[in-house]
Amino acid sequence: MLLTIRSLTKTFPGTRALDSVDFDLRAGEVHALLGENGAGKSTLIKCLTGAYQRDEGELTLDGAPISPQSTLEAQELGIGTVYQEVNLLPNLTVAENLTFGRQPTRFGMVDGRAMRRQAEEMLSGYGVDVDVRRDLGTYSVAIQQIVAIARAVTLSGKVLILDEPTASLDSREVAMLFDVVRSLREQGLGIIFISHFLDQVFEISDRVTVLRNGCRVATDDIAGLERLRLIEHMLGHELEDETREGRHAHVPSDPSERTLHFEGVGRRGLIEPFDLSVGRGEVIGLAGLLGSGRTESAEVLFGIKPTQTGTARDENGEIALRNPREAVAAGFGFAPEDRKTDGIVADLSVRENIALALQARRGWARPISRAEQNRLADHYIDRLDIRTSDAEKAVGDLSGGNQQKVVLARWLAMNPRFFILDEPTRGIDVGAHAEILRLIEEVTADGMSILVISSELDELVAVADRVIVVRDRRHVAQLTGAEVETDTIVRAIAAPDADSDEEAA
Amino acid sequence: QTVGFSQIGSESGWRAAETTLTRQQAEERGIDLKFSDAQQRQENQISAMRSFIAQGVDAILLAPVVATGWDSVLEEAQEAEIPVVLLDRQVDSSEDLYLTAVGSDLVHEGEVAGQWLVDNVGDEECRVVELQGTTGSSPAIKRKQGFENAIEGSDNIEIVRSQTGDFTRTGGKEVMESFLQAEDGGGNICALFAHNDDMAIGAIQAMKEAGVNPGEDVKVVSIDGVPDIFRAMADGDANATVELTPNMAGPAFDALNAYWEDGTTPPKFIQTESRLYTQEDDPEAEYEARKDLGY
Amino acid sequence: MTSRTLPLFATIAIFLIAYLVCYLQFPAMLSTRVIGNLLTDNAYLGIVAVGMTVVILSGGIDLSVGSVIAFSGVFIAVMLRDTGLHPLVVFALLLAVTTAFGAFMGGLIHVLAMPPFIVTLAGMFLARGAGYMLSVESVPIQHPFYEVLKDAYYLMPGKGRLTLLGVAMLLSVAGGMILAHRTRFGTRVFAMGGGAQTAQLMGVPVGLTTVQIYAFSGFMAGLSGVAFSIYTASGYPLAMVGTELNAIAAVVIGGTILTGGAGYVFGTLIGVLTMGLIQTYIVFDGSLSSWWTKIVIGALLLMFILLQKGLLRLGTARAAA
Amino acid sequence: MPRVIQRVLPQLLTLAALMALVSVFFPDFLEITYSDGRLVGPVIDILKRGAPVALLAIGMTLVIATRGIDLSVGATMAICGACSAWAISAGYGLAGALGFAMLAGLAAGLWNGALVAVFGIQPIVATLILMTAGRGVAQLITEGRILTFNHEGLAFFGSGDILGVPMPTLIWVLLGVLVALLVRRTALGLLIEAIGINRRASTLAGINSRVLLIAVYMASGFCAAWAGIVATADIRGADANNSGLWLELDAILAVVIGGNSLLGGRFSIAASLLGAMIIQTIDTGILLAGFPSEFNLVIKAALVLVILVLQSPNLAPRFARIARRRRGTPAAGKLTTREAGE
Ligand SMILES: Nc1ncnc2c1ncn2[C@@H]1O[C@H](COP(=O)(O)OP(=O)(O)OP(=O)(O)O)[C@@H](O)[C@H]1O
């Protein structure tokens, strides 16, 4: 056994995040760690790498007891880790991030050329085109994710830990990552893989361990394990109708009913001017590769990066969208892609985070009463199944997926008429995933219009009435009705530049 | 003629008056005055002097913030053949390095104040509280020293409390309040010696508010001779002040003019008078005479 | 020119333009005398600002440096007066003391998880208080070795002096540049400025690095104290009040971001020279009253910062287009 | 225990300990007498002398909650004091004097707020500019002299008293209560905390962070105006050169001793006010104890360090845990340095 964990326990004020968990990792296996949001996966990892101090429990590596007090110590023991949210330094260059702590030196000084060479080598297996001399922060989340993986792979002499590494990657990059993981497995590394994508789990892992509420509920070989059974382990009950029909089959979209119109909105250097009309209760999907300009489209629509061209109007005339406040006033909502920096207000409680946007709209002079806030918080904690010890817990202390739910709750409480969701299910477990899709259905039935950005085409197919394809910062195609199928979307994304006749309406 | 003037700063009304008078005196004599405010920092004064030298002025007036550390810049001035006149405070450099110094003797000021107290209390037991200037500044050190010299022979006079009031009214008032608290509501205090008038004025207010009668219950003696202290004397709240004239530039320009004309070297120290004013000296008139001098 | 170097170039450009403006008004501004003075008169500030740059790059701040410089002056003067030690020995002792003091503050910051602003504020009181306890008065330094140091200058054509102090500052800046931009320690500093938690997860020994950073700042403050003692040949506990704010302003004008993680040591040199230029300009003009001096310094400071912001915005806009 | 009390408990304990310490050196410290219709005693002195720092700390708390800092409050104090003294001498009467001072304070705040929120200059630097230039402006008004006035009405704000309680004390208590009510009874407190913790996310949630930031700096200027009025009224003159000199540092110290994080977010005005009183107790205690003045700074630094150590976020939970263990309740999990959460 390469790595063993025995009766690991970790308590936070008000929460027992891990309750005497056992875990084994063999050399040369990929071991998936599964569980709902807040089950304790990330906590387990952090206790293992010394980022958190555990309360109880023994760790052994290669038969010898270990007790890393810091991540540095863990690195030196040969444990390389990619943490859930990208944990690299945006203000350093890619090369510095990759070689951090082990930069080649000459006469005590960092040898820049050798460092660059080393960094380029580290990245060579991943098929990305990156200038390692540029600041990491200038690259997208996806690139950062890959850099983090490349770094962890190099550091992992014995164990590689990947905490939701694929959350912001598209299928091409996932395939590339899995190639790397497979070759590491062949070299005899032990790999811990955390993901909410069961397909990926089945594709790459040899064994799975399932956590629920901080306890280990099962460890099994993947071969012969049934998908539904696995989900049952995770949720503690069966999942109701996990797979469903795409809804475009049910709701035909009639262009004449569209009430919200954007004409020629765009911004130089970010996204070329595009038109968009939205109908009541309609769900529009935005598909495209990483960096294609989906997020930018959303930011322009929500006034974060104000439009330089074009207008927006509804039945009552033109609407101003110069900043998010005006967008909110116009009845828009926006759940951003990067919840950590753009979404949550970490030190405020779950209650306050949920009430925040509503309060901002009402103005400072009319506070939402405490009772009302409590009611709101309880309602959404219940409805979105937010796992928290109570509504007063700081959002920053919630697990990643639950933070995402809080951000959704904040906007649902506003009951916007046009709700933009950028990667709404990133890092969300299967149960909550289904719950969110159901929720979208519910609110659109009440008349809310939704724009969903997602890298998971299945998800788009499942919810969208219409899909717009974005490529190279341009809206290049629109798929409606029966065209909304995974294959057609993939083809539209990959189509060569024959877009002149296919240009979005 | 162009003259550079490196002033310490504008930390008090007295200094503002000195600046105003220097400008006035320069104007009267048709001298082009280059003024530089060093904001209490010696390094700014040194660099200002160097800039004056680089600019090639005809003379430099320097009111040094501190006594030490002027040798090298004075040497530079000498090499460039620019005479330097020190105003109101001294430096501890060699006398060859500057033309002359105009000022009063800080120790002497303290002695005059102390002597006045000695003369006025007679044989009574007298517990004195002292408001010091900014800790470490040369007026604070020298005035304290002079005062102590003067009362040395009188065993009945004793400094019982001494704290810094930073040369400010607020400081004087705050420290005096705590002195009053500590000394039985002021009943135990016979006299106050303040290193400058501003602190004395603050302390007078503190005494009045505490129901102590300044000038009678507690004798007040201080140094500088700013207009407000004369008004306090006129009101009977203060007893004595030792004047430090802000017109240092007049004698300095006179000395410079003589030097430019025929190379007369003035004496190395031109001492201004440290005159004692008491309530008998028609404080009302003194106030009127001073109130527009830019204090 | 990458987005990273943009602030640096903006700073340099503004400095050169400002110098040109000054020269047009006062041709004497371009003499070697003024240039020599600019280096010598700001040597103490330049040296301490290098330390401050490293601290700010790490996302911290050190308010104690002004007091530490004052303490250093008093320490040296008192030691030379009361003991027979050679100045070089005293310098070594002093640097050991100030470095230890910095390290102590760094340790407190890490162990107590207190913000550097507050810990170094207490340090500022403490260092000045310690200076007072050594001597309340200013103490002159009379030592033959100091004469040697003082007279060590190279007379440039035009009577400008390139002094030992000026050279020491340039060397400090060069050393700081190597330390911050070319060593692993420097990368750790930038990493801490990018985010302490992330840095910790990436394996930065945060505690040790914090101690090292403030120790370095303490060392540079001590060095600056030595320079200042040579400059004024005395020690004075009241000296250098508010120098920390000048140092911070110089660092910021030099294009370093106060929240840490981005900046250049060389920019700090330009920042220091810019501050010196403002001073010199005001003295050359010589017509400002005490209060207008303050207002004009503030206004020029604002102008530099706004110009820099403007240039940056222009630059990024062009890069985006 | 009510939440407010629980929040300020460390500050209360510190203050009590400090008072006990001063009493050792000065036994009559806690004595309060009533004479000539006024309360007299060292404690009353502290409540009165601490007014400027306490007033500054109110505004500073709000600014710090937004993750900013306001170095200009000392200079603003000087400007406002000068304005009030000038207005009273120019015959605008009491209302004019107070009005001009408050306007000047608000204007100073507007300037800072605009630099921070509109031009995006970092708060330390933005306010450093006014810190430098502001004192010049104040001196411009007074022409460098102490602008004295003879107006009992204005002087009342410095040395008057109502029912024996000194006016400065009443002013800071009143303003403190008003501001605390204003931020806690409305949503302002929440919104300020939100932009302090994550300005970007707050803006995306529709908060008008720009206006709010400006308002907060204006509040700080307003508080500084009152501090300036009190200081000026106290000595019946505007001392532009020295009024509020370096007081910004004491105000920041008060906020931090009050347990507020310099990184923004959660704040408590009551705790900051207690912090101001702690600082004033140290200052007055040093004066009363009668040490030579060279020791003032060292004593202050040492006491501040001790207080910081005791209140440190790393040590405080440890003390709390020990206390809890004494009471027999189970201890919470060990928290290292604000653990790296996701
Ligand atoms: N720093 C912290 N302070 C307090 N509670 C915490 C902290 N970090 C995590 N928790 C709690 O511990 C529990 C486990 O969280 P963890 O992050 O391990 O979940 P997870 O399994 O990784 O979930 P996800 O899939 O959403 O990432 C959650 O209930 C969370 O609220």
Ligand SMILES: Nc1ncnc2c1ncn2[C@@H]1O[C@H](COP(=O)(O)OP(=O)(O)OP(=O)(O)O)[C@@H](O)[C@H]1O
């Ligand atoms: N594979 C890549 N190689 C180089 N640069 C990339 C790559 N992917 C993205 N980028 C860069 O990242 C920047 C930001 O992309 P952004 O994330 O905003 O786009 P997006 O369409 O919203 O994609 P997603 O939301 O899936 O991450 C773009 O400027 C792009 O140049």
Ligand SMILES: [Mg+2]
């Ligand atoms: Mg997790």
Ligand SMILES: [Mg+2]
């Ligand atoms: Mg995106």
